[in-house]
Structures are given as structure tokens and as C-alpha cells.
Amino acid sequence: MSIDALTEQFVRINSLFESMHGECISLGGTTPLTTGEIHLIEAIGKHPDANVTDLAKVLGNTKGAVSQMAAKLEKKNLICKTRRADNDKDIILTLKEDGWYVFKEHEKLHADLYAELEQYASELEQAKVLMDVVEKYLNIYKERLY
Numbered sequence: 001m002s003i004d005a006l007t008e009q010f011v012r013i014n015s016l017f018e019s020m021h022g023e024c025i026s027l028g029g030t031t032p033l034t035t036g037e038i039h040l041i042e043a044i045g046k047h048p049d050a051n052v053t054d055l056a057k058v059l060g061n062t063k064g065a066v067s068q069m070a071a072k073l074e075k076k077n078l079i080c081k082t083r084r085a086d087n088d089k090d091i092i093l094t095l096k097e098d099g100w101y102v103f104k105e106h107e108k109l110h111a112d113l114y115a116e117l118e119q120y121a122s123e124l125e126q127a128k129v130l131m132d133v134v135e136k137y138l139n140i141y142k143e144r145l146y
Contacts, residue, residue, distance in 0.1 A: 010137070027105035030098070031076055036061075038106055040069045044079060044093045045103040051090050078102060 024032035033041075043050070043058045050058065056066045070093055073079045078099035084090040095103060121127040 006133070006137070027102055027109065030102050030105065033073075033076075033102065034069075036065075037069050037073055038102065040066065040073065040093075041078060041095065041099055041102050042106055044095050045100065048094065049092065051084070051092055055093065073099070 021035050024034055025038065026032045027038070039059060040055065043055050047054060047058060052063050052066050052070065056063045059066065070079060070081065074081060076098075077096060079093050079095055082092050082094060084092055121130075124130070
């Protein structure tokens with residue numbers, strides 16, 4: 001496989017992820033949520049003491065974007081906003097019961113996807129080499145673009 005072909009595959013994967021970003025998904029029969037909202041729920045679940053600024057960094061979004069998504073999720077009764085006891089300007093986002101349900105359904109979705117890929121990769125002798133190539137590819141792009 002040539003580097004051009006590999007690059008084309010990365011571009012296709014990236015395009016697929018980009019096109020999914022605005023789509024709404026229902027996880028386990030929940031209210032449809034955008035992938036951005038689902039990933040904010042994931043970030044809140046994995047970083048329970050994080051404020052909006054911290055979550056924006058985790059997600060690679062602006063504070064404004066996270067605040068807007070948080071307002072939508074609060075209206076959908078999936079999260080709640082609380083002020084930190086030692087700093088009343090600092091807003092912490094926490095998952096409500098339905099938010100935890102979405103979090104767990106999202107985790108299951110990823111676990112199923114990863115299990116299928118893991119089984120396939122374990123059968124490949126070249127899996128380590130492929131991972132090294134992908135990591136090198138990513139590092140080259142980071143060095144040149146950032």
C-alpha cells in the first residue's frame with residue numbers, strides 16, 4: 001500500500017467523522033442527540049470535577065460552544081450546572097440519571113466497535129507496524145500544522 005492510498009483512507013475516515021458530527025443519534029432509545037452533545041456527555045462523565053474551560057480543552061472546542069451545548073443538554077434534563085463551593089464563578093457540569101444512561105450507551109457502542117476491530121487487528125501480524133505508521137503519520141502532521 002502506498003502512502004497516497006493510506007492518506008486517501010485517512011481522508012475518507014476524517015470525512016466520515018466530520019459528516020457524523022452534525023447528525024443526531026439515538027442511543028438506546030434516548031432523545032436524539034448530536035455527536036457533539038454525546039461527546040460532551042462523555043467528557044463530563046470521564047471528568048467529573050471539570051469546569052466548562054476544562055471540558056472545552058478536552059473536546060477541542062471553545063468555551064462558548066461547550067456552554068451552548070451544555071444549555072441544550074440541561075434543557076433535555078441530561079446534565080445539571082452547579083457552582084463550585086470554593087469559587088462561585090466556576091461552573092461544574094454533572095450528569096443526571098438520563099445523562100449517565102446516554103454515557104453508558106455510548107460506552108457500549110464504542111466497546112462493540114473496538115471489540116470487532118481488536119479481533120481483526122489481533123489476527124494481523126502487521127498490526128504493530130500499522131500502529132507505528134499511523135502514529136508517525138499523526139506526528140508528522142502535528143509538527144507541520146501546529
